[in-house]
Each structure stands twice: as C-alpha cells, then as structure tokens.
Amino acid sequence: MLTHPTLDIPPLVEPRDLDGELPDAVRLSEEPLRAIVDWAYKYLCQPHPELGRKGDVCPFTESALVRNTFYMAVCEGVPADASQVANTVAHYRDWFLELPPTGGPNAQFKTILILFPDLAGPELHPVIDAAQRMLKPAYVSRGLMIGEFHDGPPDKAGLWNSKFRPLRSPVPLLAIRHMVATDFPFLSLDDDHVAAYLHRFGDRVPTHLQPQVSAATARMGRVLP
Template sequence: MLTDPADPTRALIELSDLDGEHELVRGYGVPLKETVVWAREYLCRPHPDLGRKGPVCPYAQTSLDRGVFYLAVQPGTPDGDAVAEALDGYRDWFRALVSPPGTSAQYRTILVLFPDLPEAEAARTIDAAQRLLKPRYVREGLMVGEFYPGPPPKAGLWNPDFLPLGSPVPMLVIRHMVATDFAFLREDREQLAAYLERFGDRPPAALRAEVEEAARLHGFTVRVP
C-alpha cells in the first residue's frame, strides 16, 4: 500500500493489499474486490457490442500485470464539489508516481471508488464532479473518466448503441491522455488544443482526417508528416 507523501491520510491500494488488514481493506474489501473482478472480466476482455476487436480497455491487462493499477477509497457520501476537491489530491499524486522500469506511463491508472454513494445519487454526483475536473485534467495531459452502475449514458466510440462505462461501484478513474482520446476532446476548443499540443503531429492514422478537420474548425493548424 502506498501513502501520499503530501497527505498521509490518502492511500493507494495495490492488488497485493486486498488480502491484508488495512482498515480500508477490512471496511471496503467487497467493493474493492468487485472492482478488480470487473476489471479482469469486463475491461480486459472483448465484448460483442464493442464494435471493434480486442478488449474493452486496451490498457487494463497490462496495468494489472505491471502493478500500476491502483485503487483508492473515498468513504462517505460527498456531493460533486467535494468529490472534485478530493480528486485534485489524487491528480497531483498521480503525476508524481513513477512506473516500474520498462512500463509506459500510459498504463498507470488510479481508480477512486466512492462505495458509500447510493446508486440513486451516484450518477448525479459522479457526473457533476467529472464535468468540473475534466478541463483542468486535460490541460495537464490527463483524463478523468466517470463510471457507475446504470451505466452512464455515454456511447462507445465504435458502436453508438453500446454504453461501456458501467461499473459495480461508483468511481472516477485517472489516467494519462492517449492519442485515441480525440473523440472525447474534439468539441471543446481548449481541450482540443491540449490534445493537439501532444498528438497533433502524430494522430492515429484512422483519425488523421478527423483531427485535421476539427483543428481547422476551431482555428488551429496541424502539420502531420
């Protein structure tokens, strides 16, 4: 288990901790283990409605295998503002974490669980926090994703009828921005600018024309080799 040097009350739970005696594991072992099972059996596997080949999340299996899949628990029933405030600390810590040698930073992720949120409140609370957080995360080259039972009403990239963000526990997930995140950022000028700063000269080949068109519509120029 890792402890945040900036705040000793903040902890990251590693997979090896799930059979331990830490108070968070004792108190929240069920949702923590449910989340790991969900990651292994859903994120790491293909889905017939996904609309493409491969697992639901291309990075989850490596994240789990390389030991950079971290879990955190925020007890209580905070509102969206309080959730966003709590996530700011995890964002700063995420940026300070160092991946093991040979493991790209793009596989590192923190899943911040809110297991005490009633299902009836989870959507409103998690969505409100994600809206507050996303602009500041994107500016720093990070993404923050919302997951909860329901699932969230956001369609998949390859099948508009597939809603991929359902999870057994309400959570917000922190990770690095990757080139395929274009679809989540294209509508907002500032967020697109952050994307182009990092990937404008090397977008995925399948997205190149769309990236160039979005850049043009927002008044940016991109030069793809």
C-alpha cells in the same frame, strides 16, 4: 499499499494487496475493492460482443495489472456535492503525476481509480457525472484523462458502437490515466481540449482520426502540423 507522504487521504491499494492482511482502515473497504478488481479482470480485460471492435473493452487495463500500475482508493461516505468529490479527487491527480513511472513506455499504463461506494443508486450518479465535468479541464490541460463510471451506466456511447454504454461499473468511481492519441473523440467538442491534444499528438494523429482532428483544427483556424 501506498500512503500519501503529506496528506491524510485514503491510501492507494494494489490488487496484490488483497492477497495479504489488510490494515483495519482498508479492511472496511475490502468489498468494493474486490468488486472492482473482479470487474477489471472479467469486464475491462475481456472482449465484449457490443464493443464494435476486436480486443478488450479497455486496451490498457491488463497491461496496468501486469505492470503493477493499477491503483485504487476508497472514499467512504456520501459527499455533500460534486464539488467535494472534485476537491478530493484533485489530490489524486497531483499524486498520480508524482507516482513512478513518470516517463517511459510503462507510464501510459498507470491508472488510479477513486471509488465512491456510497454514491450508488440513480439519485446519486449525477454527483459523479458532475464531478467529472468539473475536473476534466484541469486534467486535460496536464495531458490526463478523468473518466466517470457507475452502474447507471454513464450515457457516453462507445467509440465503435453508439448503442454500447461501456462505462458501467459495479462501484461508482472516477479513473485517472494519461491521455493517449486515440482519445480525441472525447476531446473534440472543446477548443481548449483540442489544443491540449494537438500539443501532445498533433504530429502523430492516428490515421482513422485525422478527418475528425482536421475538422476541429479548421474550426479553430488552425491546420495539422
């Protein structure tokens, strides 16, 4: 378990921490933490018949778990609005960038999941969705992705099956990870997001995404490198 060196925010808990005795403050959040670890192993790290491709639902989660770069924080209570959620999660963005590994091949497997167990229920799901939209520009500009998950599920379709809604989770949460080359479909509609993607991956766009990237860059009056 990691505590922030200067800020009074909920600590980062690793799955292996749940095998030992938890501090009192974290023990109160044990149920949602265990629910998310169980979900990670049984859903994210498994194939799904509706996914539309071979492999796990999330191709990075198992590697993050194996490398001990899978972190969770639990924010109890009902935030006043999406802005309060966004302000809380912004602290974890900065912490994410400081956490080792900060470079090398293992860095791409680092992830932080910020859980909001008291935002469960359809009337509160829009708070998570709105916070994600607020946060996304600042994350993308730094080469990061911020994803929203809840049991709604969020209305974003799978990349390989438009009828599949992959972002379902048992606890509402926002997930931070590094941007990867296959993320372009999540960024293609915003010129600033496209520019951030091209800055990092313009010379190594995956073959199956090159038509989409070319169309977006043409819209912006640019061409691929």
